Amino acid sequence: MLQGKYQTILSLITFSSVEVGKHLYWKIGSYNIHGQVFIVSWLVIFALLAIALFGTRNLNRLPGKLQNFMEFILEFLQDIAKNQIGEHEYRAWVPYISTLFLFILGSNWAGALIPWKLLTLPEGELAAPTNDINTTVALSLLTSLAYFYAGLSKNGIAYFSRYIEPTPVLLPINILEDFTKPLSLSFRLFGNVLADELVVSVFTLLVPILIPLPVMILGLFASSIQALIFSTLSAAYIGEAMEGHGEH
Numbered sequence: 001m002l003q004g005k006y007q008t009i010l011s012l013i014t015f016s017s018v019e020v021g022k023h024l025y026w027k028i029g030s031y032n033i034h035g036q037v038f039i040v041s042w043l044v045i046f047a048l049l050a051i052a053l054f055g056t057r058n059l060n061r062l063p064g065k066l067q068n069f070m071e072f073i074l075e076f077l078q079d080i081a082k083n084q085i086g087e088h089e090y091r092a093w094v095p096y097i098s099t100l101f102l103f104i105l106g107s108n109w110a111g112a113l114i115p116w117k118l119l120t121l122p123e124g125e126l127a128a129p130t131n132d133i134n135t136t137v138a139l140s141l142l143t144s145l146a147y148f149y150a151g152l153s154k155n156g157i158a159y160f161s162r163y164i165e166p167t168p169v170l171l172p173i174n175i176l177e178d179f180t181k182p183l184s185l186s187f188r189l190f191g192n193v194l195a196d197e198l199v200v201s202v203f204t205l206l207v208p209i210l211i212p213l214p215v216m217i218l219g220l221f222a223s224s225i226q227a228l229i230f231s232t233l234s235a236a237y238i239g240e241a242m243e244g245h246g247e248h
Contacts, residue, residue: 026038034132034134036125036126036127037129037132037134037135039126040107040110040111040126040127040128040129041107041129041135043110044103044106044107044110044129045103047106048102048103048106052070054066055067055069055070056070074098077094077097077098077101077102077231078090078094080097080101080228080231080232080235081093081094081097081098081235083235084232084235084236084238084239085235085238085239085242086239086242089154089239089242090235093146093150093235093238096146096234097231097234097235098231100139100142100143100227100230100231100234101227101228101230101231102227103139104130104139104189104226104227104230104231105223105224105227107128107129107130107135108128108130108193108223108224108226108227109220109223109224110128110129111127111128111129111130111131111193111197111223112128112196112197112200112216112219112220112223113216113220127197128193128197130189130190130193130226131190131193131194131197132190133186133187133190135190136185136186136187136189136190137182137186139185139186139189139230140181140182140183140185140186141182143181143182143185143233143234143237143238144178144181144182146234146237146238147234147237147238147240147241148241150238150241150242151241151242154241154242155242159241162174162241163175181237185230185233185234188226188229188230189226189230192222192226193223193226196219196222196223197219199215199219200215200216200219203215
């Protein structure tokens with residue numbers, strides 16, 4: 001019986017030492033950063049900037065197809081901010097919400113559409129930046145900073161009265177909520193992107209010709225939904241922080 005317990009403990013220690021995936025590390029000072037995440041992130045940012053510049057360089061009163069598409073995207077992103085933050089306050093937050101949505105969408109699609117495994121690195125492999133928990137946590141912390149800034153800039157010190165509403169008994173729960181928001185945002189995005197890439201990889205290994213295509217299309221749809229969820233929740237948290245808690 002003791003031998004069985006020791007074997008269980010040993011297996012748990014061995015499992016805890018397993019690292020998920022290999023990474024290309026860049027050393028900056030005393031820090032190691034994931035180089036493959038920065039490479040794909042820069043490519044996504046460059047692609048988004050190129051599309052934005054190319055699509056808005058010749059604006060006309062009678063828009064063409066490309067200008068119509070760009071205006072549709074802008075109106076769609078404005079609606080996300082307006083519906084969650086409110087008609088009077090949303091304009092200042094459209095750039096932030098739009099950047100979140102487009103970067104996450106571009107990152108997810110880059111991981112789903114581009115065969116990164118064909119490119120070899122000294123160590124690790126290229127993948128969607130949102131496949132790395134560090135990226136999703138960084139985006140979630142940005143949203144946390146954004147809604148704290150929104151609440152303080154709108155309501156001043158009265159913003160903190162929200163922690164004792166409707167009763168001071170809820171103070172610990174309201175404080176805990178500020179930790180659970182970024183946790184849920186980051187792990188939801190990371191888990192869905194990672195699961196999608198694992199499913200496609202497994203299907204490609206098992207049946208490499210036609211079967212993975214429907215799964216990849218479903219993955220593109222799921223990636224778009226994840227970008228929408230992340231940006232919508234971020235806008236909702238900002239709108240919630242800007243409510244007039246101290247005015248009544």
